[in-house]
Amino acid sequence: MNPNTSPPANPARKPGWLSHPLLSLLLGASWLALSHSLEPVHLLSALLIALIVPRLLHPFLGEHSSIHWGAAVRLTAVVFKDIVLANITVARLVLGPLPRMQPAWLPVPLACDHPRVNALFATIITTTPGTVSCVVDEQRHEILVHALTCDDAQAMIDDMKTRYEAPLLQIFRQQPRTAAPGAGTTAGRAA
Known part of the structure; x- marks a missing residue:
């Protein structure tokens, strides 16, 4: 790293896998409700949707805000x-x-x-x-x-x-x- 350059003041934080846990829970539960099944393939699909979709949507959702x-x-x-x-x-x-x-x-x-x-x-x-x-x-x-x-x-x-x-x-x-x-x-x- 060049000593004359400084790191950015506020680097963009990468989202974690559960950056929006409520959204993840709702997406996973919705998938299972729509599939009407608790088969392993549907459980795996629900898990993948619950983890991947919020991570992809993170730039649009912004940071978690404190809710009453x-x-x-x-x-x-x-x-x-x-x-x-x-x-x-x-x-x-x-x-x-x-x-x-x-x-x-x-x-x-x-x-x-x-x-x-x-x-x-x-x-x-x-x-x-x-x-x-x-x-x-x-x-x-x-x-x-x-x-x-x-x-x-x-x-x-x-x-x-x-x-x-x-x-x-x-x-x-x-x-x-x-x-x-x-x-x-x-x-x-x-x-």
Whole structure:
């Protein structure tokens, strides 16, 4: 090594075989569930998938982050409950008279810049029937959401932020931005 050159300040760390143990566990268990078998060939396949796929995905997944598991379990329960209730509500709207629907576009301000928080927030909104997150605008720090029906835009925005975004901030141990850009411009627009 040349004495005039110094090693890189932060060399890229090679991922270990279990750099994402939860993902490895989920992949292996999913493979076994899909194969409906505990034959040795399926066990070996599950092991190889559980070890190789997370290692290949490591550059895209980033480093392991500290997660508040209690908050994650609570949020999961809230989301499952909301999905069931929203399915019932959407079924009533769709099967009932159409004039009852009041679709709206809602710009929902984001409380932080954490990519996982914002991606999961948008995903939860989309998986809850009756709402679809259409655009995550990182420049304006907002998610554009289409609601199938909305009587009070601000109340719906506040509900999404309270039920989903606040727990996500807690799960990933993030602090909300003190002054969210565009915080005063959350009025819904007619669809």
